[in-house]
Amino acid sequence: MSDDHVIEVDRLSVAYGDFAAVRDLSFHVKRGELYALLGSNGAGKTSTLEVVEGHRPVTSGAVRVFGESPQNRSAVRPRMGMMLQESGFARDLTVRDSVGLIGALSGRHDDLDRVLGMAGLTRKRDTRVSQLSGGEKRRLDFATAVFGAPELIILDEPTAGLDIQSRDALWAAVDQLRDKGSTVVLTTHYLEEAQQRADRVGLMHRGTLRREGTVEELTQTLPSKISFALAPGDPEPPVLGARNGAFHVETFDLQGDLHRLLDWAQRAGVELQQLEAGPTRLDDVFRTLDAAA
């Protein structure tokens, strides 16, 4: 293993019968980073992560976790926590017993009450799994993934179905774990979560990796946007892009164009209504992938 690579995926393919869900996929995750593996529905993210987690064999290619085969459970399992898309908890166990059991199986140690508190489950500790809401089950998944502060944490759509407070609490807990050195691999369809937190992003589409880099590297090839509206009778602004009375400007010089626009509005005594200006977002990069498909 390269010293600073926790996960090495090289030319991975995963097939279900004749269907190639993942094709010739390569990416490496460095120690301590948050790597977001993003992609459209069916892109192959979960299939890839299932191989990394040791739940699925490779069809071809090589995957190493901490320099080991992920199938080498005794070497890898104690160092890796996983929040899968679907959990397999026994319905009759209580929350506390579920976390305790999975924690014991992982071989890691932790203070059970601290973990339940971090996942916002203290008041549900004696509730049976069958009586939890969808969001509470998701928090239980998170609690088992972070039990014992593993070196590597895999979060497959961790915030799907969580309310805003639970999402904030989950990210605060992830930030704490990262401060202590945990490496995190994330999949999510909430692209702003990846935009805010990922050190690097891999964009998958139809089984292959289409783009990889920091958010800045991925977004700098696309223009930023300015939009605003004017009142009827206002003078024409010095920009192109009017549509239905609203103006949408695409620019590689966001600061300069915004400055010119504000300057014009001030001199003309015009109010720029619903003014929005911002850098390119991952959403925009995503849309170009679909268009290129």
Ligand SMILES: Nc1ncnc2c1ncn2[C@@H]1O[C@H](COP(=O)(O)OP(=O)(O)OP(=O)(O)O)[C@@H](O)[C@H]1O
């Ligand atoms: N057990 C299976 N048998 C056959 N095909 C499968 C199986 N699991 C997944 N697939 C197919 O493989 C492709 C990739 O699925 P996967 O779950 O890896 O995608 P994903 O990127 O995680 O998607 P999503 O964002 O929707 O969760 C999909 O077309 C899916 O239908």
